[in-house]
Amino acid sequence: MKKLVPVLALLLSACSSPSLQGIFAMPGDAAVDAAVADAAAEIADLEPAAVDPTPPPPPTARTVDQFDTTTAEDRAEALSASQDVGERALGSTIASLGSPTDPGIWLKTPLVGEVIQGRVQYPDNGKSINIELRPSGGVVGAGSQISLAAMRLLEAPLTGLPELLVFAN
Structure with a gap:
């Protein structure tokens, strides 16, 4: 019992800690409402992450056509590939088909450290996207x-392991 008294005293003193005050706040409390509003404003100010607008299948x-949800506009933009003056070669890679449920025109590769275009x-056929x-x-x-979608645009065999040349813009 003697050991329990100091522990209880310590626990009860923590109740007055500012970090625990929110636990005991009542809904409609002005301080809580202000804190929630401030947090919401900070979240709204954050820069939105890059979001792929292509819907999932x-x-x-x-079928392949049902899994490929890219639009004709997406495909046309991908096919408008041309060698840029500022472009740099990253290397070659052997690619396998990624998850068909992950929409868009992308390549997951160890040749980059961040998402870039x-x-x-x-x-094998000279196609570039x-x-x-x-x-x-x-x-x-x-x-x-x-x-x-990228495999289809490159006209690479879906069950193959094509070697691709990779360039950064």
Whole structure:
């Protein structure tokens, strides 16, 4: 019992701590409402993350056409790839088909450390597309994953492991 008294005293003294005051606040409390409003304003001021506007495939998708939800405009933009003067070669990679439920035109590769825009070329047929380059977190040489839409635009075999040349814009 003697050991319990100091512990209880310590716990009760913590109740007056400013960090615990919110636990006991009542709804409609002006201080709580002001804190919530301030937090909401800070969140609204944050720069929005890059969001891929391509919708995910429907849960009932079964065919390649159903999984590829890119628009004709997205495909036309990707196909307008041309070699830029400021473009730099990042290297080559062997790519496998990424998750068909992950929409968009992208390549997850260890050749980049952050999301950037770039271009990939499929040397077997000379096709080249503009693409979003996403970091895979792997080590260079570990291979890459490419979106279903990108594989289709490159006319690469969906079940193959194409070697791609990767460029950063």
